[in-house]
Amino acid sequence: MATEQLPTRVLVIDDHPLFRKGVADLLALEPNLQLVGEAADGQEGVRLAALLRPDLILLDLNMKGWDGIETLRRIRSASVAEPGAPSLTHEARILMLTVSDQESDVVGALRAGADGYLLKDMEPEDILEQLREAMRGRLVISPQLTDLIARALRSHQGPLHLSEAGLTQREQEVLELLAKGYSNKLIARELDLAVGTVKVHVKHLLKKLGLHSRVEAAVWSLNARGG
Template structure:
């Protein structure tokens, strides 16, 4: 976790956006480097500022949060991206994770809990509002495509890395534990996601826990 986490906040509600910025500014270790009121503006600001963390609203007018998230990942913006939303619908949660989000936090969470979850993401752990975790696991188990996935197709090294993802370890921690380069970890993660047909490491981690691969 960097000494100072540089944050970009993207939300089309000025009052909530300002509240999130003020919450972070009161915490040591965070610096809000930018704000944006739309998806298009957020993408431009992300490319300009190269933040460590992006807090992204899901339901925005025009370009919504999912479209913004997918575009950012397509442009290889590698900041940690957390969805902040009022939606507790499993389909929104799954869509966000598959689009490449690192976390999904409900806006009505207690501020202290929100900060704790944000901190988890910056430590390389998964951050999903606790009340949604079981919903996600259930939804993934109910999909037929999940049943067709088989971790036996993974190499021994990929399986070891999947187990590390399941307990929320960052690439740096995985590299240290397995005594390999961090760049090698990234290659293995990309390969295992492709084999298991996942689009994000968080989705893979939740699936691994649901299938007791940890």
């Protein structure tokens, strides 16, 4: 008998109560998404992330105190945790959900380890669809931001074409799956590798490309291939 899939547990970190209410109502429309916590600031968000160990975190950018990028960094490094709480898992998917479409904010968030960047002015059904994609292990970005990221990458000093990057065959395979938005777990499954091995390949290919995040690598790959 097939095992029933558990819902994705979601934590929302946003300092606007009305928006948190709107997100809660939106998540209630999707049976595979379960809101398990809300935080009104970054410090509380990091604490709840450690305690609740959610699968998915929706994080605002502009907040009082710790902004979204600082909060993101602290969650990723598990640098803050309540005494006696279990260590914070690094496997949570973290999506920025914000109003800012500024290049510095988008690139800064992705380089800090965000798994996606969504704008609050998207239609609710589009946000839900992007969350479903994130649940499947995909990287998600509001469509209008793809060109912005591509423009930002054109100024970096890395290789212009894939043939110049010096990637190994395996690194090229990993990069191709990154470009499709695959998470490390999905890449590991596709290539029959350990997740830890995939992480090493991602680290090496980012260094060779002179990039800082997997999302940047995905966009770079699509542009280098003319896709």
